[in-house]
Amino acid sequence: IGPGGPDVDLATKVKPKTAKPPLYKVLLLNDDYTPMEFVVHVLQRFFGIDHSGAVEVMLTVHRKGVAVVGVFSHEIAETKVTQVMDYAQRNQHPLQCTMEKE
Ligand code: NFA
Numbered sequence: 001i002g003p004g005g006p007d008v009d010l011a012t013k014v015k016p017k018t019a020k021p022p023l024y025k026v027l028l029l030n031d032d033y034t035p036m037e038f039v040v041h042v043l044q045r046f047f048g049i050d051h052s053g054a055v056e057v058m059l060t061v062h063r064k065g066v067a068v069v070g071v072f073s074h075e076i077a078e079t080k081v082t083q084v085m086d087y088a089q090r091n092q093h094p095l096q097c098t099m100e101k102e
Pocket of ligand 1: 028029030031032033034035036039058059061062095
């Protein structure tokens with residue numbers, strides 16, 4: 001036993017304090033006008049979801065009003081939202097996509 005009391009293993013107590021970047025949920029919102037097949041296409045094109053997964057997510061948005069379609073860093077989430085909003089507007093659909101901190 002040393003003068004400082006029993007030894008403690010500092011290697012196990014001193015954790016490197018590196019802040020993990022916050023994550024952001026990207027949300028897709030239901031509306032009455034955007035065709036279901038357009039939403040399925042968007043989910044495949046911008047979120048890499050396969051066709052059957054995209055149908056499931058689209059139906060969840062349709063039934064519940066909103067669903068999380070992915071979780072990303074702030075920059076990636078912002079890019080996804082912009083891409084979806086631009087693509088919907090170019091195709092004259094009112095589909096809405098937003099993000100929120102997890
Ligand atoms: N509710 C839309 C329809 O019935 C489909 C839709 C699903 C729109 C998900 C937006 C998001 N055509």
